[in-house]
Amino acid sequence: MQIAGKVVIVTGGANGIGRALCHRFAQEGAKAVIVSDIDVQGSQQVASEIKSVSIPANVGQEREVARLVETVTKDFGQVDIFCSNAGIGVAGGEEAPDADWQRSWDVNVMSHVFAARAVLPQMLERKEGYLVQTVSAAGLLTQIGSAPYAVTKHAALSFAEWLSITYGDRGIRVSALCPQGVRTNMLRRAEFAGGAFLLDTAIEPEQVAGDVVKGIADEKFLILPHPEVAKFFQNKANDYDRWIRGLRKLQASTQVLGTK
Numbered sequence: 289m290q291i292a293g294k295v296v297i298v299t300g301g302a303n304g305i306g307r308a309l310c311h312r313f314a315q316e317g318a319k320a321v322i323v324s325d326i327d328v329q330g331s332q333q334v335a336s337e338i339k340s341v342s343i344p345a346n347v348g349q350e351r352e353v354a355r356l357v358e359t360v361t362k363d364f365g366q367v368d369i370f371c372s373n374a375g376i377g378v379a380g381g382e383e384a385p386d387a388d389w390q391r392s393w394d395v396n397v398m399s400h401v402f403a404a405r406a407v408l409p410q411m412l413e414r415k416e417g418y419l420v421q422t423v424s425a426a427g428l429l430t431q432i433g434s435a436p437y438a439v440t441k442h443a444a445l446s447f448a449e450w451l452s453i454t455y456g457d458r459g460i461r462v463s464a465l466c467p468q469g470v471r472t473n474m475l476r477r478a479e480f481a482g483g484a485f486l487l488d489t490a491i492e493p494e495q496v497a498g499d500v501v502k503g504i505a506d507e508k509f510l511i512l513p514h515p516e517v518a519k520f521f522q523n524k525a526n527d528y529d530r531w532i533r534g535l536r537k538l539q540a541s542t543q544v545l546g547t548k
């Protein structure tokens with residue numbers, strides 16, 4: 289799919305990868321790029337930079353995602369591309385508070401379900417539409433130091449592939465964006481353990497946005513801004529025990545919160 293002339297929604301559009309996606313979609317000649325976020329001021333700022341509009345929504349709340357899609361459809365005619373990009377990272381393992389597990393589930397998984405429920409009816413009717421889910425390399429591999437992140441990103445990837453299998457023959461395209469470290473607030477905060485280690489190979493959000501535009505043009509399911517992730521994923525599939533031993537070594541060499 290080409291971006292030019294399309295109506296695009298980007299959640300988590302106020303910062304980081306989402307902000308870079310908004311700028312890049314605007315450059316590519318999208319008809320409208322709707323910047324959505326819980327960070328109202330940040331999304332207004334990005335919208336003014338690209339001469340577009342912002343609509344606040346908490347992606348963990350179904351009624352807010354539904355309202356976002358309804359408003360955009362009313363104001364711009366339709367939604368062609370929904371970039372479900374907002375996500376959060378929390379530190380910890382099985383001991384992490386239930387509230388952190390639930391928040392991770394709502395924002396990293398249910399947000400994609402709510403987006404699909406809201407946009408699929410109109411896309412299926414037109415036999416065309418694109419869902420881009422920002423997952424993470426953690427969805428293919430793991431996240432050292434954050435079980436809620438690793439688990440919910442696996443679930444997000446699983447939902448993306450299920451959508452693609454189920455609706456691909458009816459004109460729906462799905463891409464799962466799976467980067468490793470990207471220089472954004474999430475990584476800088478090193479909000480979840482393992483983040484500091486990822487800084488070493490981190491790339492800029494603008495590079496990720498370029499890869500997304502190429503991935504959409506090529507209609508590729510997996511978008512891997514760090515190409516080495518494909519090799520790591522193969523290693524995992526080829527010899528799971530060896531891969532787990534390797535990750536234990538990586539964990540031992542990484543300063544992980546809570547295990548010092």
Ligand SMILES: NC(=O)c1ccc[n+]([C@@H]2O[C@H](COP(=O)([O-])OP(=O)(O)OC[C@H]3O[C@@H](n4cnc5c(N)ncnc54)[C@H](O)[C@@H]3O)[C@@H](O)[C@H]2O)c1
Nearest residue numbers: 300303304305326327346347374375424469470472473474
């Ligand atoms: N930065 C990385 O290294 C990295 C790597 C792999 C995947 N990711 C994923 O990329 C996506 C974007 O993250 P980022 O790195 O740009 O982080 P970021 O913190 O810079 O931006 C995330 C944005 O999402 C918004 N947000 C958070 N919760 C929300 C909610 N409930 N509803 C609406 N908006 C909400 C925040 O306000 C923020 O603007 C996330 O899904 C993240 O998991 C990031």
